Amino acid sequence: MPFALYLLALAVFVMGTSEFMLAGLLPAIAADLEVTVGTAGLLTSAFAAGMVVGAPATAAFARRWPPRLTLVACLFVFAGCHVAGALTPAFPILLATRVVAALANAGFLAVALSTATALVPPGRKGRALAVVLSGTTIATVAGVPAGALLGTGLGWRATFWAVALLCVPAAFGISRRPAGADDGSAPDLADEVRQLGSPRLVLALLLAALVNGGTFAAFTFLAPVATGVAGLGEAWIAVVLVLFGAGSFLGVVIAGRLSDRRPGLVIGVGGPLLAAGWSALALTAAHPAVFLTLALTQGGLSFAVGSTLITRVLYAATGAPTMGGAYATAALNAGAAAGPALAAAVLATGAGVTAPVWVAVALTAAALAVKFAPWWTGSRRPDPIKRPRL
Template sequence: MPFSLYLLALAVFVMGTSEFMLAGLLPAIASDLDVSVGTAGLLTSAFAVGMVVGAPLMAAFARRWPPRLTLIVCLIVFAGCHVVGALTPTFSVLLITRVLGALANAGFLAVALTTATALVPADRKGRALAVLLSGTTIATVAGVPAGALFGTALGWRSTFWAIAILCVPAVLGVLRGIPRAPSRNGAVPALRRELRELGSPRLVLAMTLGALINGGTFAAFTFLAPVVTEIAGLDAGWVSVALVLFGVGSFLGVTLAGRWSDRHPGLVLGIGGPLLLAGWLTTALVATEPVALLALIFVQGVLSFGVGSTLIARVLYAASGAPTMGGSYATAALNIGAAVGPVLGGIGLGAGLAAPVWVAVGMTGVALGVAAAFRRSVVGSSVVE
C-alpha cells in the first residue's frame, strides 16, 4: 500500500477521535450544559447529519479542486470548530459546531476515499479502504479512551482542545503525503452523470445495508458509557477500558475485512452478519454481567467493523462510474446510519438503558433480511465473483 495512504489515515484518526469521543463524554457534557443524556446524544446525530449532507455537497463543490487543497481546507475548518466548541457555554452553539465540523469531516473523508482508491489497482479498493479506516479504529483504541480520561481528569472541554491541536500534524501529513496537483478541469465526468449513479439499484442496496449496519453500531456505541456504569455496575474508569476493547476489536475487524472483502465479500457477510446479530442480542441479554459484557464489546468491535467496512467497499465498487462522487456516497452511507442509530437509541432510553443495544439488534436484523433477499446484488460487484 502507498505510504500516502497511511498519512491520510493519520488525519482520519484525528477526525475519528472527534466523532467517537462523545461516547465517553456524554454524561459530563449533559451535566455541564444542563441537558439530559438523551439530548446530549444529539451531538452524535448532529455530527452524522452534517456528514450525510456534507459528503455529497462538499464533494460536488470541490470536485475540480486539487485534492490536497480540499483536504487541507477541511482540516483547518475542522480545527476551528473544535476551538469554538471548547469555549462555548451553550449547548446550541456546541451543536452547531458539531454540524459544521462534520461538514468539514465529510468533505475530507469523501475526497480521501476517492484519493485512496485512485492510488491502488481497481481490484484492491477494499484493502485501501481498510488502511484508511484503520485511522478510525485506532481512534477508538487510543484517541477515544484518551479523550475519556482527559474528560474525567481535566473536563470534557480539554478533549476538544486536544483535537484542535492534533489537526496540526494531520495537516503536515497531508502536505507531505499528497502531491501538489493541478485542478482536474476536464478530467472528470459531468456532475449530472455521476449523480445518475444514485439510480443504480446495486448502489442503493449497498448504501442501505451499510447505513443499517452502521446505525446499529452507533446506536449501541453512543450510549456505551451508561451501559457499562449503570447496567453492569462498573466504575466510570471502566468506560475507557470498554472503549479500548471495542477499538482493538474494530481494528482487527477492519484489517481482516480488508484482506477478504475484495475477493470474498459473500463469505465475510454470510458469516459475519449472523454472528453480529447474535452478538448484539447476547449483549442485550447479559449486559448485567461485567465480564461477559466486556468480552462481547470486543467481539462486537470485530464483527461490526468487519461487516460494515465490507459493505462500504461494496458501495465503492458499485459507484465506480462516479470517480469524484463515489467517496461521498460511501461517506453518506456510513453516516446515515450514524445519524439515525443514536436518535433511535436515545428515544429508546425511556424504556431502559439497554434499549440502544436492542435498537442495534433490530437494525442488524433488518439488514440481514434485506441482504438475504438480494444476495446476488450485494456481492455481484466483486472483481472476482
C-alpha cells in the first residue's frame, strides 16, 4: 500500500479522536464554561450536523483544487479550531469552533476517501479504504482513552491542544508526499450530482446510513448498559469501549481483504450476524462475560460490514470521482447522527436501558430487508464494468 495512505490514516486518527473524546469531557466542559451538561451535549450534535453538511459542501467547493491542497487546508482549519477552543472562555465560541471543525473534518474525509482509491489499482479500493479507516478504529482504542486520561490529569483544554499539535505532523507529511491525483481535473459538477440517480449508488448509501445508524445507536449507549445491566463498575466502561474499538480495527482489516472481491460474502454473512449479535447483546447483557465478548465481536462485525459498504459506495460512484467520497461521508454521518438521536428518543419513552441496542437491531434489520428485497434485486441489471456487486 502507498505510504500516503498511512499519512491519511494518521490524520483520520487525530480527527476521530477529537470526535469521540468529547463524550468523556462534557462534565468538565460544562463546569468550566458554566453551562448544563445537556447544553454541553450540543457540542456533539453540532459536530455531527457539521459532518453531514460539510462533506458535500467542502468537496464541491474545493473540487477543482489539487487534493493535496484541500487535505492540508482542512487539517490546518481543524487544528486552528482546536486552538481557538482551547483558549475560549465562552461556550458559544466553543460551539462555533466545533461546527467549523466538523466541516473541515468532513471535507478532509471526503477527499481522503476519493484520494485513497485513486492511489491504488481499481481492484484494491477496499484495502486502501481499510488503511485509511483504521485511523478511526485506532482512535476508539487508543486516542479516546488517552484523551480522557489527559483531560482528567490536565483539564479538558489540554486535550484540545494535543489534537491541534497532532495535526502538524500529518499536515507536514501530506504536504511533502507527491500525491497521485494532483492534476486538479474533474468532471462537471452537475454530472457528478446526477450520479445520485444511480440505483446502485442509492442502495449503497442507504445501506451504509442504516448500518452506521445502528452501530452508533448501540455504541453511544454502551456505558449505561455496562453499568446498569451488566453490573460492571464505572472503571469497566473504558474496557468495554476498548474492546469495541479493538473489534472494529480487526473488522476493518479483515473486510479490507474481502470487500473488493467478495463483498457479497461480507454483507450477506456479516449483516445477519450483526443483527443477531445486537439481539444477543440486548438479551444477555446481564451476564458480564457474554456482554464483554459481544462488545468485541459487534465492533468487528459493525465495522466489517460498514467499511465494505463504503467500498461499495465508491465503486458505485466511479462517475463522481471528486464527490464520491463526500457522498460516502455524508451517508456515514447521517447514520451516526440519526442513530443515537433515535435511540435517545426511544429511551425517553421509558423503554429501558437496552432500548438503544434494540434500535440497532431494527436499523440493521431494515438494512437487510432493503438489501435483499425482491423488488430491488429483481430490478437490478448486470454491471457491465464487471466490478464486484453489492
